[in-house]
Amino acid sequence: MKIAVAVNPAASFGRTRKVGHQAAEFIRAAGWDVVVLEAENYDALRRSVDRTLATGVEALVVVGGDGMVHLGVNALAGLNIPLGIVPGGTGNDVARLLALPLKDTKAACRRLLDALETGGRRMDAGRITAGNRTTYFAGVLSAGFDAAVNERANSWSWPRGKSRYNLAMLRELGTFRRITYTVTADDVTWLQPALLISVANGQFIGGGMKITPDAVPDDGWLDMFVVKPMSRLRFLAVFPKVFAGKHTSHPAVEIRRVRRVRLEAAGVVAYADGERIAELPVDVDVVPAGLWVLA
Numbered sequence: 155m156k157i158a159v160a161v162n163p164a165a166s167f168g169r170t171r172k173v174g175h176q177a178a179e180f181i182r183a184a185g186w187d188v189v190v191l192e193a194e195n196y197d198a199l200r201r202s203v204d205r206t207l208a209t210g211v212e213a214l215v216v217v218g219g220d221g222m223v224h225l226g227v228n229a230l231a232g233l234n235i236p237l238g239i240v241p242g243g244t245g246n247d248v249a250r251l252l253a254l255p256l257k258d259t260k261a262a263c264r265r266l267l268d269a270l271e272t273g274g275r276r277m278d279a280g281r282i283t284a285g286n287r288t289t290y291f292a293g294v295l296s297a298g299f300d301a302a303v304n305e306r307a308n309s310w311s312w313p314r315g316k317s318r319y320n321l322a323m324l325r326e327l328g329t330f331r332r333i334t335y336t337v338t339a340d341d342v343t344w345l346q347p348a349l350l351i352s353v354a355n356g357q358f359i360g361g362g363m364k365i366t367p368d369a370v371p372d373d374g375w376l377d378m379f380v381v382k383p384m385s386r387l388r389f390l391a392v393f394p395k396v397f398a399g400k401h402t403s404h405p406a407v408e409i410r411r412v413r414r415v416r417l418e419a420a421g422v423v424a425y426a427d428g429e430r431i432a433e434l435p436v437d438v439d440v441v442p443a444g445l446w447v448l449a
Contacts, residue, residue, distance in 0.1 A: 156187040158211045160203050160225065162196070162218035162243075173242040173259050174217040180263040181215070196225065203229045211235060213448060215266060219243015220293060224427040227279060227290050227445060236274050238266035238448035244319075244361060245428055248292045251356035251371060252277075252449040269448035277371040279444035280355045282424070284432035291426035292371075292445060294359045295438055297417050298333055298350025299381070301425040302326050303360075308430075319360055327390075332383040335434075336418040339378060339410070349389070352379040353415050353438045357399070359428075366409055367399030374442040375411045382406040414439040 159181065161174030174190065182188045191206060193199035207214065207229060214230060215238035216222040226237045240262045241249040255261035269275070280291040296304070307322035335346045352359065354366040354377045366377040384392075384406045395401040402409060417424070418435040425431060 155185075156189060156211050157181055157213050157215060157238075158189050158191055158203065158206045159215045159217060160191040160199060160222065162199065162216075162222045162225075173240065176259050177215065177217050177240045177263050180260055181267065184267050186212075196221070200225055200229065207233065207235065213238055213266075213270060215240060215448075217242050220245050220247050220427040221429050223248045223292055224429045227292050227427075230445070231279075231290050234446070236270070236446040236448050238269070240266070245359075247294070247358035247361065248356060248427065250358050250362060251293060252447060254449060266448040274446055274448045275372070276443040277445050277447055278355055278374060279441045280353065280376060280426070281439050281441050281444075282426060282431055283437040284424070284435070287432070289426065289431055290441070290444070291355065293356040293427045294352050294354040294365070295424055295426040295431070295436070296350065296352045296359060297335075297419070297422050297424040297434055297436070298348060298352075299326065299330050300350050300352065300359060301423055302330060304425045304428060305423060305430070323393075327386055333419050333422060335422075336416075338416040339412045340414055346380060347383055349381045349383060350379075351381075351417060353377075353412075353417075354379055355440070363396045364399035365396060365401075367402065368409075372443065374440060375413060376415065376438065376440050378410050378412050378415055380408040380410075382408065 159178045178188045178190045191202045193202050213236045216226040217240040239249050241256045282289045303323045303326045307319050337346045354369045356371050357364050357369045365379050369377040392401050415438045422434045424436050
């Protein structure tokens with residue numbers, strides 16, 4: 155009856171360590187044997203998680219943001235072990251997708267403990283193949299302007315919080331140019347000029363931007379989101395609508411449901427759940443019911 159709780163002390167600029175220990179104490183008070191996993195960096199934590207899973211656990215709980223969810227999803231790939239999430243990062247887009255409490259550690263712990271009793275739920279997982287490497291994601295893969303913003307924001311130590319992403323977006327907008335992708339979706343290939351292309355299992359990126367408002371994480375489909383070239387002024391006019399999902403009627407926005415996508419473009423990096431994956435080309439497909447979550 156052991157639960158592993160993995161804590162990213164760097165998430166949300168170090169505030170997550172306290173949240174992680176609060177979550178561990180709450181779960182322990184409910185009668186579970188809890189092992190807390192911490193490490194000095196992401197790779198060391200991933201190795202610690204893998205070693206602990208090999209000893210046998212009832213569940214893996216990750217405390218942090220989407221990067222920690224990404225770690226958990228990939229650690230559990232192919233294992234019949236559920237993933238619990240206690241939000242403690244900056245974006246928390248997968249937690250938002252699952253309607254988890256974002257700012258209440260005890261409420262988030264109650265949700266996952268209740269789900270342990272009821273069995274939780276299954277959701278789809280996205281699968282990325284880049285070269286000889288396979289990676290899984292729960293939320294959204296991005297390749298283009300939004301990934302470039304992530305790349306820039308991750309290189310900054312200030313400001314903290316979501317404002318860093320918005321400032322990075324404004325800086326990136328000044329130099330970013332349209333990309334011509336070669337897209338193959340469900341065996342149909344075409345050239346696609348665009349500012350960005352995302353392949354979504356969930357609805358949100360960037361801490362609440364509802365890019366694919368009709369995406370359902372357990373329907374066996376992915377939603378491909380394309381923003382075609384437009385002027386900077388038009389982009390800035392459309393951008394605020396993304397948070398409410400009101401951008402989809404814009405003529406430069408296209409969303410289509412797919413099961414498999416290959417994206418090719420020179421010099422473009424793909425991110426998934428906020429984590430750097432690889433330069434294009436990447437192949438993305440859906441694994442129906444591929445992830446067991448305590449939600």
